[in-house]
């Protein structure tokens with residue numbers, strides 16, 4: 492079967508090689524799945540560069556979330572979504588998924604949307620509800636709202652009854668945020684989002700900030716966080732990890748909340764199942780609907796990951812092997 496392999500670390504377009512590799516073999520606790528769709532994530536870029544928190548041995552195949560069809564055993568024919576473990580990720584025609592982590596896919600959900608319902612939506616749901624304790628009527632500020640993580644957070648924030656302010660780089664992405672349901676959308680490449688947040692909240696600020704960009708965006712978010720606000724550290728797509736001055740958190744009485752969704756696999760795996768059930772319920776009521784910016788063939792992986800790293804994508808980019 493074909494799989495994209497990384498033999499040395501670097502930029503995706505330089506180091507990804509499409510190769511023929513042996514098919515994986517199902518074994519106890521693991522389901523062999525044919526990949527119907529694999530959704531890309533910023534961490535796939537970081538994996539290629541060797542800059543992700545997880546550092547698989549070389550060679551490895553990136554691809555952290557898939558929707559596929561079980562090939563063998565009692566669940567053969569069942570459509571599932573989940574995360575194939577590294578080093579044999581989802582940029583391939585077949586993967587192994589842990590039996591306990593193979594979540595059911597409803598009949599009315601296309602493969603591209605199912606592949607996109609895993610990492611970003613689970614992260615958003617756990618981040619907003621469990622970690623940030625977002626309440627109905629609160630104001631949520633979502634950064635990079637037209638991206639994968641951000642587009643999910645806008646929908647989940649609206650579904651939770653929050654007022655959502657979204658930021659994005661450029662007018663086209665601002666329009667996407669509005670179409671996703673953001674009450675206010677700000678082009679943070681040309682406008683001061685701090686002033687906008689203060690203006691539309693009558694000076695109070697945002698109760699919850701969902702920040703997947705970090706760096707200057709994190710620093711400036713501290714300027715518009717509300718009394719008892721929660722600033723959720725989701726990621727560092729901007730490249731710089733900000734330092735948080737603890738005296739500022741004290742003086743303004745807010746919390747800096749770390750979010751590492753994948754860790755629940757080790758500490759409380761039931762969270763994955765409960766969150767999946769909650770997401771399917773939101774899908775059934777169409778309160779969430781993954782935004783698929785592009786569907787591409789497997790061959791396009793290097794170019795698609797390069798666009799993702801260059802801020803050139805909207806919502807989720809999905810490859811169809």
Ligand SMILES: NC(=O)c1ccc[n+]([C@@H]2O[C@H](COP(=O)([O-])OP(=O)(O)OC[C@H]3O[C@@H](n4cnc5c(N)ncnc54)[C@H](OP(=O)(O)O)[C@@H]3O)[C@@H](O)[C@H]2O)c1
Pocket residue numbers: 531532533534610611614635636637638639640641658659660661664703704724725726727728729730750751752753799800801802803804806
């Ligand atoms: N904590 C967790 O458990 C968890 C889980 C999943 C993902 N993440 C993290 O969340 C972040 C977003 O992941 P994603 O897959 O959803 O990516 P994405 O949002 O689809 O893409 C990243 C977005 O970040 C913004 N950005 C700002 N500065 C950037 C820069 N210098 N280079 C590239 N992008 C920049 C861009 O939007 P604008 O052009 O609108 O600024 C870009 O579209 C990543 O850092 C990822 O590691 C964390």
